[in-house]
Amino acid sequence: MxxxxxxxxxxxxxxxxxxxxxxxxxxxxxSHRDIASENSAFETSVNELSQRFINNPDSSIATYANQTISIYGNVTALDLKQNSIILDDKLIALLTKEEIKKVKNGDLVKVKGRFIGYDELFEELRMDQCIVEQ
CATH class of the missing domain: 1.20.5 (Single alpha-helices involved in coiled-coils or other helix-helix interfaces)
Structure with a gap:
């Protein structure tokens, strides 16, 4: 050469x-997604979404995974150390420190966030990056 x-x-x-x-x-x-500024792909109740996962988990995971959804239910538990709330004993939603101050135990709230998964063993739904809409 x-x-x-x-x-x-x-x-x-x-x-x-x-x-x-x-x-x-x-x-x-x-760049990271800004869930707060995104429009919700789905709007439903905690019980309705939980029932969909119980009936058909594979189809539901394909539909809802990594989607921005709005979901409403009653606050059944608050965890201030983890910045999380539990809605209707079925959905664990991770909030920011500012957002968690807006809710109290027993409140009916609507949260918007990214759906991250379903635990079949405990029958729990999980969301993160949530904000309180109501």
Whole structure:
């Protein structure tokens, strides 16, 4: 190989490596979702959603996973250390410190957040990044 060809191959390899590093950086450090500003994909009650998961968990997980949903129910427990509330003994919702101050035990509330999963063993629904709408 000639010297000129070696230089072009080296320059192309460095350029390709640099592009790969930049693409990987932007893939790993994407901007975070702002759940509070998103519109809810679904609006339902805790009991209704729980019943859907009991009847057909696979279909429900595919439908609701990682979706922004609004859900309403009665506050049955507060955990100020974990910044979480439990609605109707079936949904665990993680709130911020400011949001948890808005609710009391026994309140009927509507929260909006990201649905993250369903625990079949305990029959619990889980949401995070929640805000209190009512």
């Amino acid at each position: 000639t010297r000129k060809l070696k230089f072009r191959l080296l320059l192309g390899s460095v350029f390709g490596l640099l592009l790969s590093i930049i693409a990987l950086y932007f893939f790993l450090y994407q």
